[in-house]
Each structure stands twice: as C-alpha cells, then as structure tokens.
Amino acid sequence: xxxxxxxxxxxxxxxxxxxxxLFATRDLWPTIGRSLLLASLTAxxxxxxxxxxxxxxxxxxxxxxxIILILCILPLVxxxxxxxxSYLAAFDHMGFYQNLTGMAFPIPIRNGLFGTWMSMTLxxxxxxxxxxxxxxxxxxxxxxxxxxxxxxxxxxxxxxISLPALKIPIASGMLLVALYxxxxxxxxxxxxxxxxxxxxxxxxxxxxxxxxxxxxxxxIIIAFIFLQLESWINRSQGRITDNKARQIIKKxxxxxxxxIIIxxxxxxxxxxxxxxLTILYWFSKGRNSELVFPKNLFDSSFNSATLAFLAxxxxxxxxxxxxxxxxxxxxxxxxxxxxxxxxxxxxxxxVIGLAFISFFVSFKLFGxxxxxxxxxxxxxxxxxxxxxAVSSVKTSLAQIxxxxxxxxxxxxxDSVSTKLRITAPLLRPGLxxxxxxxxxxxxxxxxxxxxxxQPGKFYLTQNIWNLIxxxxxxxxxxxxxxxxxxxxxxxxxxxxxxxxxxxx
Amino acid sequence: xxxxxxxIKELSCHFGSFCAVDNISFDLMPGExxxxxxxxxxxxxxxxxxxxxxxxxxxxxxLHLDQTFFDHQTDLAPNLRNTGFIFQDYAIFPHxxxxxxxxxxxxxxSQKQSTLKRLLTLLGLEEHAKKMPHQVSGGQLQxxxxxxxxxxxxxxxxxxxxxxxLDAKLARRLRNEIxxxxxxxxxxxxxxxxxxEEAFDFADRMAVMEQGKILQIGTPEELYQKPxxxxxxxxxxxxxxxxxxxxxxxxxxxxxxxxLQKNSDGPCQILLRPENMRLAPSSESxxxxxxxxxxxxxxxxxxxxxxxxxFVNVSARSAIKISDKVQIxxxxxxxxF
Numbered sequence: 001x002x003x004x005x006x007x008x009x010x011x012x013x014x015x016x017x018x019x020x021x022l023f024a025t026r027d028l029w030p031t032i033g034r035s036l037l038l039a040s041l042t043a044x045x046x047x048x049x050x051x052x053x054x055x056x057x058x059x060x061x062x063x064x065x066x067i068i069l070i071l072c073i074l075p076l077v078x079x080x081x082x083x084x085x086s087y088l089a090a091f092d093h094m095g096f097y098q099n100l101t102g103m104a105f106p107i108p109i110r111n112g113l114f115g116t117w118m119s120m121t122l123x124x125x126x127x128x129x130x131x132x133x134x135x136x137x138x139x140x141x142x143x144x145x146x147x148x149x150x151x152x153x154x155x156x157x158x159x160x161i162s163l164p165a166l167k168i169p170i171a172s173g174m175l176l177v178a179l180y181x182x183x184x185x186x187x188x189x190x191x192x193x194x195x196x197x198x199x200x201x202x203x204x205x206x207x208x209x210x211x212x213x214x215x216x217x218x219x220i221i222i223a224f225i226f227l228q229l230e231s232w233i234n235r236s237q238g239r240i241t242d243n244k245a246r247q248i249i250k251k252x253x254x255x256x257x258x259x260i261i262i263x264x265x266x267x268x269x270x271x272x273x274x275x276x277l278t279i280l281y282w283f284s285k286g287r288n289s290e291l292v293f294p295k296n297l298f299d300s301s302f303n304s305a306t307l308a309f310l311a312x313x314x315x316x317x318x319x320x321x322x323x324x325x326x327x328x329x330x331x332x333x334x335x336x337x338x339x340x341x342x343x344x345x346x347x348x349x350x351v352i353g354l355a356f357i358s359f360f361v362s363f364k365l366f367g368x369x370x371x372x373x374x375x376x377x378x379x380x381x382x383x384x385x386x387x388x389a390v391s392s393v394k395t396s397l398a399q400i401x402x403x404x405x406x407x408x409x410x411x412x413x414d415s416v417s418t419k420l421r422i423t424a425p426l427l428r429p430g431l432x433x434x435x436x437x438x439x440x441x442x443x444x445x446x447x448x449x450x451x452x453x454q455p456g457k458f459y460l461t462q463n464i465w466n467l468i469x470x471x472x473x474x475x476x477x478x479x480x481x482x483x484x485x486x487x488x489x490x491x492x493x494x495x496x497x498x499x500x501x502x503x504x
Numbered sequence: 505x506x507x508x509x510x511x512i513k514e515l516s517c518h519f520g521s522f523c524a525v526d527n528i529s530f531d532l533m534p535g536e537x538x539x540x541x542x543x544x545x546x547x548x549x550x551x552x553x554x555x556x557x558x559x560x561x562x563x564x565x566x567l568h569l570d571q572t573f574f575d576h577q578t579d580l581a582p583n584l585r586n587t588g589f590i591f592q593d594y595a596i597f598p599h600x601x602x603x604x605x606x607x608x609x610x611x612x613x614s615q616k617q618s619t620l621k622r623l624l625t626l627l628g629l630e631e632h633a634k635k636m637p638h639q640v641s642g643g644q645l646q647x648x649x650x651x652x653x654x655x656x657x658x659x660x661x662x663x664x665x666x667x668x669x670l671d672a673k674l675a676r677r678l679r680n681e682i683x684x685x686x687x688x689x690x691x692x693x694x695x696x697x698x699x700x701e702e703a704f705d706f707a708d709r710m711a712v713m714e715q716g717k718i719l720q721i722g723t724p725e726e727l728y729q730k731p732x733x734x735x736x737x738x739x740x741x742x743x744x745x746x747x748x749x750x751x752x753x754x755x756x757x758x759x760x761x762x763x764l765q766k767n768s769d770g771p772c773q774i775l776l777r778p779e780n781m782r783l784a785p786s787s788e789s790x791x792x793x794x795x796x797x798x799x800x801x802x803x804x805x806x807x808x809x810x811x812x813x814x815f816v817n818v819s820a821r822s823a824i825k826i827s828d829k830v831q832i833x834x835x836x837x838x839x840x841f
Contacts, residue, residue: 403595406558409582410589411609412656418583421608425599 004377027194030178032218035182035195038117042181043174045121049267050128051170055162056260058136060252065141068264069133070491075271076126077487077494079444081186081465082480084119086275088190089282089473091115096278116193122271127180128173132442135169149177169231175230179223183348185358185447190468200350209358216351223346231342276484284475296458304460307449308442311381312389315438316431318382319389323430328388337390344387352380354453377452377459388441389434392493395400396430403452433493440490444483506784507569509534509692510555510660515564516716517550518592524550525561528714532692539695539707541739547697547716552662555694556583556589564666568660588653588661590690592668594645596637602648603633609656621775623651626685650682654689661686667702672810679706699777700740712736730765734841737775744776744814750840758810761793763837775839778817783824786831793828807832 053072062068075083090096091105098104109115145163147157185197192198196215203212215244252260326337347355356379360371400423408418449459460479467476508531517525525547527559530742532538540548555566556582557573568587573580597605606623607616624630632640636731637648646666653661667675683706686693695706703710704724711721712735720727720736731737734745748757750768755761762774783805794813795806803822807814807830816832819822 097649401593401595403591403593404597406556406582407589407591407595407597407652408608410556410559410585410587411652412583412586412611413609414583420599 002037012022031194031196031199031243034113034193036199036222038113038120038188038193038195039178039181041113041117042124045117046125046128046177047170047174049121050125050173051132051166052261052263053125053267054129054132054134056137056263058133060250060257060260062252062260062264068268070495071272072129072264073126073270073495074488074491075123076130077490078123078275078439079186079446079461079483079487080120080184081190081446081468082279082484083123083275084116085468085473085476085480086191086278087119088468088478090274090278095473096281111192113193115191116188116195119187119191120184122267123187124177124180125267125271127176128170131169131173132166135166139165166362171233172230175226175233179226179230179345182222182226183219183350183442185350197348197350201447203394204354204357209354210355213358216354219348219351220346223348227342227345238435279477279480279484282474283481285474294468296463297460300458300463300479301459303457304443304449307377307381307459308439308443310374310378311385311442312435312438314378314382315386315389316393316435318386319393319434320427320431321472322386322390323393327394328402329398340387340390344384347384349380349384349445349447350451352384353448356380356448356452370455374454374457376454377449380448380452381445382438384445384448385438385441388437392434392437393427393430396427400426433496437490437493440486444487485500506533507571508532509536511565511567512551512555513565513567515551515554515566516562517554517559518562523716525554527564528711528713528716528718530711530718530721532694534659535687535690535692537686537693537695537706537708539697539703539710540713541700541703541710542713543698546713548713549664551713552664552694552696556587556662557585557587560811586656586658588656588658589664590646590649590653590661592643592665594649594666594669596648596652598637598644600637601633602629602635602637605637605648606651606655608652609625609703613665619655620630623654626654627651630776643670643678644669646678650685654685661691663693663695666695667697668699675702676705705742712739725749729839731775731839732777732841734773737839738763742778742815744778745773746776746809746812746814748772748774748840753837755840759814759832762834764840765837766840768840772840775841776814776834777838778815780834780836780838781814781816782833783807783816783818783822783830784833785824785828787829787830789831791830791832793824793826793830796824796826 050072056062057065057072058066088095088109091107091109093104095105095109107114109118112317139162144157144161148154149162152160154342182195183197185201187193188195189201196219200212200215200219203209203215322337322340325334326340356376357371358368360376363370370379404422404426405418408422409415413421443460446461446465449461453459453462460483464476464479464483467479505528510532512531513529515525515528516523528551530538540551542548550559554561555573560579561574563576565575567575572578573578573585577602597608603620603624606629607620610616610619624633627650629644629647629651631650632644637645640648649666654804663664667679670678679702685691695703697703697706707724709721709723710727712719712727714735722730727736728740731740734743737743737745744758746757748755748762748771750764750770750772752767752769753764755764755772755774757774762776764772764774790810792808793805794808797804797806798820800820802817802820803824805816805818805822805824807816814832824830
C-alpha cells in the first residue's frame with residue numbers, strides 16, 4: 001500500500017532538473033490554488049446542503065422519510081464522472097436544458113469553477129449528510145430539553161446546543177469531502193477545470209512521469225494533512241452519547257413543512273433526478289437515430305466484471321487478516337491494519353495508477369513482468385478498495401463475541417474447527433458485503449482502469465470515458481445507466497454498515 | 505483421603521507488568537461445588553480462564569487428576585482439557601438452533617440423540633429444541649449453556665458470573681437447580697461471583713480473593729463466623745468493626761466487655777455482627793437508640809455509641825423505642841484481628 005508514496009518520492013527525487021522547470025512554469029501555484037479553492041468551496045457547499053437535510057430528517061415528521069433518506073445518500077454511490085457527464089449533457093451548449101427551453105443555460109458549465117463545483121458538491125454532500133445524521137441519531141434530546149427549561153428559545157437552543165454538538169461530524173465530513181474533491185479526477189477532467197489531478201493525467205498522457213509524480217506527491221501530502229486533521233478533530237473532544245437515545249420528532253407547521261419539502265425536492269432533484277432524467281433523455285433521443293448501444297458494450301462489461309471479481313476476491317483475502325489483527329491483536333501490524341482506511345484515502349486512484357505504471361514497467365518477479373497484464377488493474381483496484389473490504393469485515397467481526405470462539409474451544413473443537421464452524425458462518429455477511437462493495441467500486445473505478453488497462457482490452461469505464469470525450473452523449477447513456485444501476489446496489493451495503501455501526 | 509480432582513499450585517497470571525492472579529493455590533475435590541468470591545477486578549475471572557486454558561498463566565501448576573493442564577513445560581490446549589465453561593453472557597452460538605448448540609461438542613454421533621433427549625429433559629428445554637437462540641429468554645439460554653457443557657461429560661465445570669444477567673428470583677431458582685444437577689451427575693464445579701449470597705448458596709467450600717490473592721479458603725460457615733481478617737469479614741453480611749483492648753478471653757470496648765474467639769492481648773479490632781448481639785434497657789448506659797427500622801421478621805436498631813453507630817438485630821416484637829438508653833451484650837464470642 002505504501003508503494004505509491006515510495007514511487008512518487010523516488011520519481012520526484014530522480015528528476016530534480018525537470019522539476020526546476022516545473023517550478024518555473026507560471027501555472028504551478030494557480031493550479032494548487034484552484035484545487036484548494038475547489039475543495040474548500042465544495043466542502044462548504046456540501047455542508048450547506050447536507051446539514052439542513054440531516055437536521056430536518058432527524059427532527060421532523062416528514063412524509064416519505066425513508067425514501068428521502070435513501071435519495072439523500074444515493075448520489076454518493078454515483079460515479080462522479082457520470083454525474084459530471086450528466087450535468088454537462090444537461091446544461092452545456094445543445095444540452096437537455098437548451099433543447100427543452102430553447103435558451104442556453106446562463107452560467108457556462110464547462111471551463112470554469114462553477115460546473116465542477118456544482119457537480120462535486122452534489123455528489124459529495126451525502127458524506128456530510130451521513131455523518132451528521134448519525135450524530136443526530138445518537139444525540140440525546142435531554143440536552144436540548146434542559147436548555148429550553150433553562151430559559152432559551154428554540155433558535156437559541158439550536159445555535160447554542162444543537163449545532164455545537166454537531167461541530168465534529170460536520171467538520172470531519174467537510175474534510176473528507178474536500179479530500180475526495182481534491183483527489184477526484186473524472187469531474188474536473190470532463191468539465192475542464194484545471195486542478196492538480198487534471199494535470200497529473202495531462203502530464204501522463206504526454207509521457208512526462210516526473211511532473212505527474214510531483215503533483216501526485218503533492219496530492220499525497222495534502223491528503224495526509226487533511227486526514228491527520230480529521231482524526232485529530234475526532235479525537236479532540238470526548239463525546240457523551242446515548243445509544244438508546246429517545247428521539248423527539250417534531251411536527252412542523254404547514255408553512256415550514258412546505259419550505260422543508262421544497263428544500264428536499266430541489267436538492268434531491270439536482271443531485272439524483274436531474275442526472276437520471278438527462279441520461280434517460282439522451283438515451284431516448286439516441287433511440288430515434290438507432291445509435292443506442294456502443295459496439296463493444298458487451299465485451300467491455302464482461303472485462304469489467306472479470307476485473308471487479310478478481311479485485312474483490314483479492315481484496316477480501318487481504319481484508320480478513322487485516323480486520324482480524326485490527327480487532328483482536330495488539331502491536332505494530334494491528335495499528336497499521338487499524339489505520340488502513342486512512343492510508344486508502346491518502347492514495348487516490350490516479351496516484352495508485354501512476355505509481356503502478358512507473359514501478360511495474362521495470363519490475364520483474366522471477367523474470368515475469370506484470371506490466372500490461374490483467375494483474376496490474378486487479379491489484380490496483382484491490383489495494384485501492386481494500387479499506388472498504390476491511391471495514392465491512394471489521395463490522396461483522398466486531399459483532400462476533402470472542403466468547404463464542406472460546407466456548408467452542410471449551411466444547412472440544414480445536415481452533416481450525418472453531419474458525420470453520422463458528423467464526424466463518426458468522427463472518428459471512430461481512431465477507432459478502434465487502435466483496436460486493438469492492439466489486440461495485442471496481443466496476444466504477446475510472447483512473448486505474450484508464451491508466452492500467454492492457455493494450456487492446458476495453459473496460460466499461462474506458463468506454464464511457466472515450467464516449468464522453470467525443471461528446472457522444474446518447475451513446476454514453478446506456479453504459480452510464482447500467483453503471484448507475486449497479487452502483488445503486490452498493491447503497492444497500494453502505495446503509496447496512498452505517499446502521500449497524502450507529503447501533504453498537 | 506480422596507484424591508483431589510484439581511490441584512492449583514502457586515498459580516500467577518500477568519498482563520504485562522500487571523499481576524492479575526498472584527500466587528494462588530487450592531484443591532478441588534471430586535463432586536465438590538467451589539466458589540471464588542471477590543469484587544470486580546480481583547482476578548477471579550482470570551484465574552478461572554487460566555484453569556480453562558483460555559489465559560496463559562505466567563507460573564504455577566494446574567493438575568487435573570493425573571493430567572497436567574499447565575506447568576512450566578506443558579500448556580494443554582483448552583479443547584483438550586474436557587472442562588466445561590459457562591460464560592457470563594452464555595456465548596450461545598447465534599447461527600445454530602438450541603438443539604445444535606447442545607450437541608455442538610459431541611464427538612460420538614451415535615449417542616447424539618440419546619444425550620440430547622436426556623439433557624433437554626434434565627434442563628426442561630424439550631419444547632425449545634428446534635428454536636433459534638434469539639427466540640428464547642435469558643434464563644433458557646443459561647439452561648442451554650449448561651446442557652451444552654454437560655453434553656461433553658466434563659468432570660469439571662467452570663462458571664464465570666453465570667447468574668449476573670438474570671433477575672434475582674430466577675437466578676436463585678436456577679442456581680439451586682444447577683447445584684442439584686451437578687451433585688446428581690457427580691460434576692465438580694468452580695463458580696466465580698461477586699455476590700456473597702450466591703457463593704454461600706452454591707458452594708460447599710469457597711475462597712475469597714482480593715487483588716489477585718486468595719485471602720481465605722473454607723466452608724461458607726467458617727468464612728462467615730471465623731474470618732481471618734477484616735477484609736474477609738467485610739465480604740459477608742453486615743460487618744461492623746470496632747476497636748478494643750484484648751485481655752485474654754475478653755476485650756474491653758466502649759460498648760462494654762466482648763468475648764473473643766481466640767485469646768489475645770493488646771489493642772485489637774473486633775467484628776460485631778448485628779445478629780450476634782442483644783439489647784437490654786439500662787438507665788446508666790451511655791448508648792442511646794437512634795433509629796429503628798422494621799424489617800418484617802426482625803427489627804434493626806441503630807445504637808449511638810460515643811464514637812460511632814452500631815446496628816443490632818432484635819425480635820420484631822421488641823418494645824425498645826427511639827431515645828431509650830440501652831446496653832449491648834455479645835451473645836457469642838467475636839472474631840478479632
């Protein structure tokens with residue numbers, strides 16, 4: 001997992017001269033500035049959407065609560081580049097909006113901060129939503145009640161008690177959103193906003209590895225700072241939480257309820273429905289001209305599924321010992337295993353892809369080169385999504401009482417028989433969930449497949465990418481819908497995990 | 505003399521530098537019900553887990569008849585010790601039915617049905633055999649745990665706070681039932697508990713533990729009546745300790761002369777049990793009745809002495825009133841330290 005760090009550092013150190021040139025270019029600091037600006041604006045925008053979403057849903061009687069909850073989280077599982085494409089296909093020149101209204105959308109969606117910001121905000125805000133909503137569910141209403149009894153009005157209570165209590169989940173959600181925004185590659189590339197990831201890809205395309213590595217290292221460093229900050233925030237304040245907290249759910253006045261519903265409808269429309277409608281629109285438009293399915297849709301889907309299957313298997317194989325050590329053992333490796341999601345977030349797909357190319361191009365194991373084989377994308381995705389697998393297995397493992405294994409030993413079963421008869425069956429839900437999550441994430445993974453695909457092999461993501469690049473909006477629709485559909489399944493596992501987590 | 509079933513000799517367990525069990529020794533006779541009593545964190549559970557093989561001792565011997573469970577060169581795996589263990593949370597396998605839980609440890613498949621039937625009847629679980637663990641109550645889960653353990657025909661059953669998750673009434677009933685089953689099956693057992701009533705109720709003999717050490721071993725009567733130290737005494741019943749000056753068989757205290765169990769001289773601490781004293785009205789006494797509580801079968805009276813308060817049990821019909829002047833006499837010889 002530390003390979004990307006090693007490779008970036010090495011490449012950067014190996015090419016000091018080239019870098020001097022890079023430092024001399026005018027665009028270095030503006031690029032970093034644009035990335036950070038985008039990240040912070042996205043975090044703020046995400047919070048502005050997600051916090052009220054979570055607050056109203058947790059505290060008010062709202063019709064269709066379950067569906068709203070699901071729709072609020074759904075954009076999280078959409079591949080960001082598909083969302084980006086859908087906004088492009090909706091608002092760009094000759095897009096859905098223009099075809100529908102006859103007017104051009106007032107703000108250009110491409111070549112600027114706005115489009116990328118909007119897309120990233122809508123896709124990532126569910127992260128903040130999830131954290132805030134979980135925190136709200138854990139919060140005991142008695143704090144707010146005693147504040148009311150001490151003479152504060154509801155507005156004062158909100159600002160003095162409720163909001164400060166949500167400070168930590170909101171802040172750590174915002175940091176994660178900023179981090180995901182920084183490391184996302186598809187959106188800025190499609191909507192043409194020149195961030196660091198945009199340049200990494202551009203430099204790679206032109207074959208200048210050292211420049212790409214430099215940005216890659218920079219990305220790792222910023223990610224590390226963000227993650228350190230996040231874990232520091234989480235540790236900085238002890239929480240008093242009541243797991244079986246009563247919930248007070250208020251009835252809103254009709255006028256307020258109307259506002260709340262308008263708020264939900266508009267945010268959900270923008271984040272979920274609009275992308276779907278746009279894609280469907282282009283899909284139907286394509287049917288008239290009989291150009292709906294790209295030629296190699298079947299082949300590329302099959303390739304993607306094979307890749308995803310192998311990556312998921314390998315991920316799970318690594319995840320089981322990692323989860324086991326993190327929960328049951330002490331020592332250096334256990335600490336490492338416990339921090340694995342931290343490391344996973346530190347190395348975005350683009351960075352892993354880049355590192356793999358530059359490492360495996362010359363690396364041989366017993367004379368066998370992995371370069372340009374299926375193993376590269378498989379390993380890349382397995383490592384990239386290992387944290388997801390570990391977290392699923394850990395959730396399941398944490399629920400297995402170690403006494404059960406001891407009881408089996410005391411009944412005369414040795415440790416192998418115990419693992420087979422007790423641990424394995426109880427771990428199965430976690431293994432399945434982990435497998436499914438890695439499988440789906442790999443299907444969606446753009447940069448790794450883009451960078452590491454063997455020559456002549458096409459993956460679903462590449463297919464979509466090329467079609468978007470060629471502005472074949474209606475051709476993209478079918479594979480995009482397919483991917484959206486599959487991605488939505490992972491929501492089930494994410495919700496399951498989040499719910500069990502907030503229960504224990 | 506019969507041979508001990510289990511011999512624990514100079515057993516210690518360390519967690520890092522923390523000494524959880526500190527050099528304890530005791531024997532367990534065949535068929536005996538033994539209890540380890542102590543407050544939480546005293547090392548009793550660790551000792552039990554060490555006997556089971558779930559925790560590795562740092563030194564000592566554990567001998568089971570002629571078999572060595574643990575010494576400086578042997579550490580028999582827990583699955584080879586043929587020892588039953590009842591966990592505080594029962595540890596019933598959630599993915600197996602009650603029936604499958606009970607037969608889980610059975611190696612000999614031919615006896616499966618007959619053993620299952622016998623145990624289901626013995627513990628009154630017949631109607632629950634096909635159910636899953638989440639469909640039965642806590643008390644029934646406890647019975648499943650007992651049945652599951654008895655199925656492997658252990659000579660020794662270890663129990664870690666097995667009744668602490670049950671309500672008091674059910675716990676008492678189950679305790680008596682289990683004791684009877686163990687006695688009729690000839691199974692020895694060690695019960696770990698923090699509840700002295702439970703230990704008294706269950707054990708033929710018991711040990712009191714504190715900070716990893718065994719303070720005293722004996723029958724419940726011995727420990728109650730002849731505690732070797734104030735620490736042991738404080739585990740049982742209402743323990744009030746006053747200071748006095750011993751002169752042979754008696755000690756002078758500020759409630760008068762008190763007979764002692766063993767002769768001694770010099771300053772001493774004396775254990776007074778509420779039921780071990782009588783009250784009599786006495787106009788010259790400096791002891792005054794401060795409070796009276798009616799408890800049904802008896803009354804508990806708080807007597808104000810010059811430097812403390814003493815509780816004395818009297819008959820429910822006693823006519824003593826608040827503010828009466830009284831004299832206290834000890835009926836039996838008292839333990840002194």
